[in-house]
Amino acid sequence: MSAKLPKEGLGWRASTLIDAFLDMLLAERNAAVNTRLAYGRDLADAAQFLAKRKTDLAEASEDDIRAYLQSMGPAAARTQARHLSSLRQFFRFLCSEHYRKDDPSRAIDAPKLGKSLPKYLSEADVGKLLAVVGRLRGAEGARLKAMLELLYASGLRVTELVSLPLAGVQYDRGFVQVKGKGGKERVVPLGEPAIRALKAWLPHRKDMLGEKTKSLYLFPSYNGTAHLSRQRFFQLLKETGLKAGLDPARLSPHVLRHAFATHLIEHGADLRSVQTMLGHADIATTQIYTHVASDRLNKTVTEHHPLGKKSRVQKKL
Secondary structure (H helix, E strand, O other): OOOOOOOOOOOHHHHHHHHHHHHHHHHHHOOOHHHHHHHHHHHHHHHHHHHOOOOOHHHOOHHHHHHHHHOOOOOOHHHHHHHHHHHHHHHHHHHHOOOOOOOOOOOOOOOOOOOOOOOOOOHHHHHHHHHHHHOOOHHHHHHHHHHHHHHHHHOOOHHHHHOOEHHHEEOOOOEEEEEOHHHOEEEEEOOHHHHHHHHHHHHHHHHHHOOOOOOOEOOEOOOOOOEOOHHHHHHHHHHHHHHOOOOHHHOOHHHHHHHHHHHHHHOOOOHHHHHHHHOOOOHHHHOHHHHHHHHHHHHHHHHHOHHHHHHHHHHHO
């Protein structure tokens, strides 16, 4: 599957080199389609901005890059940081392939970002979601229950979930084998609730596809040619959240991935194990969940411990 880019207004040279960069991401880094699309969108946006200034992205100067980032406004620090990261990767590629000698993004500092803790659901909120899908009937109900149980039990990324092959779950041994970012495989153990929900889905899956239709996916589309889309799963999750009395704006598959990790840490799981199950290349990425758990514990002490209550009274006085 290729990453398609908008071509209008990019300039011939910029368009050609962006395509070459995206091809490199696939050939050398085995980058996922969504990753290449994200890079492509960022670079296309920069190329279109500079084209209006009569400048080709591949020939941009440091001042051109600064002007582009400043056009996003001072409140868009995270957007600026992401686009700068894309541009740095692009210009490093151009230098390594001798399309240009200098990197105009090298001297530009990324904007400082405040620490942002991941959003996640409490155990009670997850329980409400699972209670709702537990009452659903029919093939769609069984599929959604299996997907939510699996997501919360394993912390899969949404793309990993919807594209999971039928052979990816080892029911007798109680684990799921996942191919994650960069084609790296990992094994995640599953609990009994997830195994039961997945086994209950399999007969419905067979009936949905019919005798003649085969599919490699655990959660196939109705015609069997592809898997259930990420967008459809997002929609189903938000509909379930409404039925559970939760704010759908707080819900996403990634929030359930965060809940999986946070709840494991809160119940004493070690950081290395959580890192392995999440598929994080760097343990520093996983450490954010220790901050989430610590913040929650601090809040609990402040609200319920006698000394915490006393300190609040003293502040009011």
